[in-house]
Amino acid sequence: MRHTIVRDGIVAGILGASAVALWFLVLDLIFRHALATPEALGRGLLRILGPQGSEGAAVFVIAYTIFHFAAFILAGLLVAVIVHFAEREPGVLAGAMMLFVAFEIGFYGLSSALSESPMFGALGWAQVATGNLIAAIVMGVYMWRTHPELGREFKHALEGGR
Helix, strand or coil, X not given: CCCCHHHHHHHHHHHHHHHHHHHHHHHHHHCCCCCHHHHHHHHHHHHHHCCCCCCCHHHHHHHHHHHHHHHHHHHHHHHHHHHHHHHHCCHHHHXXXXXXXXXXXXXXXXXXXXXXXXXXXXXXXXXXXXXXXXXXXXXXXXXXXXXXXXXXXXXXXXXXXX
């Protein structure tokens, strides 16, 4: 089966978004507040876009879910572009790995800083960071399995090959 950038990006994004959504659903169920996380994040998202009206919880959950999946699909498309470009230029993988690590550190720092924000409510930075790590693993495994040559190309890139 031929893997296009768009197909790989959309699939990886949906897998990553679904993994995070499932992670937060499990956490919400453990704390006996199903869908509390997407509701809180949706409330914060809509607060950024303007004053809140009489929206119900379902509107917050739906708005955040749409935003969440769209953001992950965009991230998946970026990953797919890098993977497909790396098939021709393996050195890209080493740079992409450094960029990924820098992004993750920045994301964890931002999550920690925003954890005190009323926008996130009781949502802890560790839960957000764990969800992000789960998504990265799921998306990475998908790309690794659909592009088995990545391992060889990554090794080549780390050894200084072009």
